[in-house]
Amino acid sequence: MNPVTMEVVITNDHKLNLNIDLPKDCPTGAAIVTLTVKPKPEAVQSMNRAAEIRGLGKGKVWMSEDFDAPLDDFAEYM
DSSP: OOOOOOOOOOOTTSOOOOOOOOOTTSOOSSOOOOOOOOOOHHHHHHHHHHHHOTTTTTTTOOOOTTTTSOOGGGGGGO
16 A cells, blocks of 8 residues: 655644545555654744844843842842
8 A cells, every 4th residue: 555645733832633545555444654744845944044043032032230240148148
């Protein structure tokens, strides 16, 4: 039997519901089904492109002026 290949969408809650019309030469009864999940090439490219966009977090993170100042809790170790 030939493998069946299809494009699917995995939801944000990491679920995938399958209802597949199998080829007529597929034997009926108990079977072992192997599922391989790999991203579509376009999806990988778009993920890489998103990582290249600079400045997306600008203004979302701040550090206090005394960030590098010694902490009183560690005075005995210094």
